[in-house]
Amino acid sequence: MPTYTGSCHCGAVTFEVSGDIEQLTTCNCSLCRKKNAQMARVHKDAFKMTADWDTVSLYQWNLKIAKHYFCKTCGIYTFHQKRSEPDYFGVNAQCLDGFDPASVPTIPANGAAMSVAD
Ligand SMILES: [Zn+2]
Structure with a gap:
């Protein structure tokens, strides 16, 4: 079972993802459109933060x-x-070391159709 290391651009945030990545998704919700990320779906048990959680900020919106x-x-x-x-977790596939996002299919998800708070 492969383990991929991942990081942000500056290297402060590091994490590991274990298991095969067989497909990626993009999403058309208002946030993902602006991030324009290809995301891998990873179970929480296969995800490990290897930096301090203090290195990340949390953004929440809508619900x-x-x-x-x-x-x-x-x-x-x-x-x-x-x-x-x-x-x-959805993981930014472009942050993973040694993983080619073009090597697996990328499926569009219709996040824009999910409910939005009034
Ligand atoms: Zn960074």
């Missing part, structure tokens, strides 16, 4: 269920805890 993390220093989106499946 404030999903937890969107980004590096406090360089601003790169690294991963988020999913709203639809809280046991899973």
